[in-house]
Amino acid sequence: MNELSTSLAIDPDLARRILTGFLRSETTRAGFARGVVGLSGGLDSALTCYLAAEALGPQNVLAVRLPHAGSSPDSLEDAAEVIRQTGVRDITYSIAEAAAPLLASIPAKDRIRRGNVLARLRMIVLYDQSADFRGLVIGTGNKTELLLGYTTLFGDSACALNPLGDLYKTQVRQMGAAMGVPARILAKPPSADLWPGQTDEGELGVTYADVDRLLYLLVDERRSPEACVEAGFKTAMVRKVIERIRRNQYKRLPPVVAKLSNRTLGYDFLYLRDWAN
């Protein structure tokens, strides 16, 4: 296993140079100078905020805190610390009022549905703020989440640019530490904070340390499931993770267009986003 942990180790300075360059280049090429980040008080959005502040200048970054009725007060305070340290502009917008009538018709026990509503309300506020601030929405999802589908479609996954999308959670933590993300944020268990006591690892049923090593083997190294079992992972876990990757492919793609013509979006109409930008 030692060999595997080594593979996940990154040079945070190099990643920082590339990711700040990416944010600067792709924001300006699209004709913008500013970015908007939904700041939850967790590690991913904190690191994204540090990167955006460095890339675009803190005055060009708007951090949006989006608490709801069940949010942990610590989250707001941790987000405030990131805002203080980075010097970005900020706004706090409670989604509690907008959520209430929607949540009223969803049974309390249906946490997933309720969580998705909150995530999508946040998306609405972020995109509205992005219009007002004239900045692009910068996403905060990491590679672990994207592969496992641990996101809400059109909710937290909605963004213009996704700087952390090729870093596993373990690597995000390594980079966060190198960039000065507050120790309290680095230390607390990752959580979507959609209901009290929720943690990512509790919901996923695995630790990030384990699943990141497994994902690295399966995805980056293209090892077979059998090789992963030989490397020490439980067969059931390997099967479950592969199944999650497969089942969530839809979340990583634009909606599927049914092909009728000779030239169809997504199949044979192929241009980068940077087309002549």
Added chain:
Amino acid sequence: MKRFTLALAQMETRLGDPAANLDKHLQIIVRARRRGADLVVFPELSLTGYMLQDLASDVAIAANGDDPVFRRLLSASRNVDLVVSFVERDSRHRHFVSAAYLSGGALVHLHRKVYLPTYGLFQDSRFFDRGEDVRAFDTRFGRLGLLICEDFWHVSPPYLLWLDGAEVLLLISASPGRGLSDDGRLESARRVDNITQAYASLFTVYVAQTNRVGFEDGLCYWGGATVLGPDGQRLAQGPDLEEALVLADIDPERIRTARLALPLLRDEQPSLVYHGLARLLGEVSR
């Protein structure tokens, strides 16, 4: 071979905008001239950007003076020799990833990328036809060789250029950075460095490699232009991840002494390769 100064441009490009990229070429040429360059080498697809996909046919040009962009470059080559790269359209509407050596207002040599990577993130052969020839060419400085990116990941093109008399290998790339680890450089940068160093050492030739920088969507081109001497020594090294103009002097004396010390060219037996290939290809066809 005469002594001359070579400049490697590691530049950002604008995807699918030859007019903007042409302006940038002309600015870089002026700067390189001021610094004493006799030859300026631009990276792969310097006039168009790399990940063109369906833009490839829109930005294709003919490699002759009838094309307004190419004409400007031909004209710029009256003062300084140039290597520029673009999507070339031939008279039969085929598209190639090409690089042209221009000098004295004329096209001296045209190389069409032979090996089109189509794996991983690469899609070259979906959009381009492949070149079918690798040959060295004479310039006012001496005999040179020119390859594009994947061409030099295969050992045969540099080997053929060596046997064909090239004393300087000009290797141009648009290499997307990949393979982040705890090493200070990306894996793609380290591997290209290993390869180019091997060619300089094994062939006792100068190797000048340049790669573009900047982003195309999420792809980050890493730069790292390098000039290696015929003794394998690093003579110039551009920075990673930023624009730069990297200059180095090419000194024929250095080639002579390198080959005296290590007579790999003298002792090379092309006939061994020839007979070996004949046997292998014969076996394949049987």
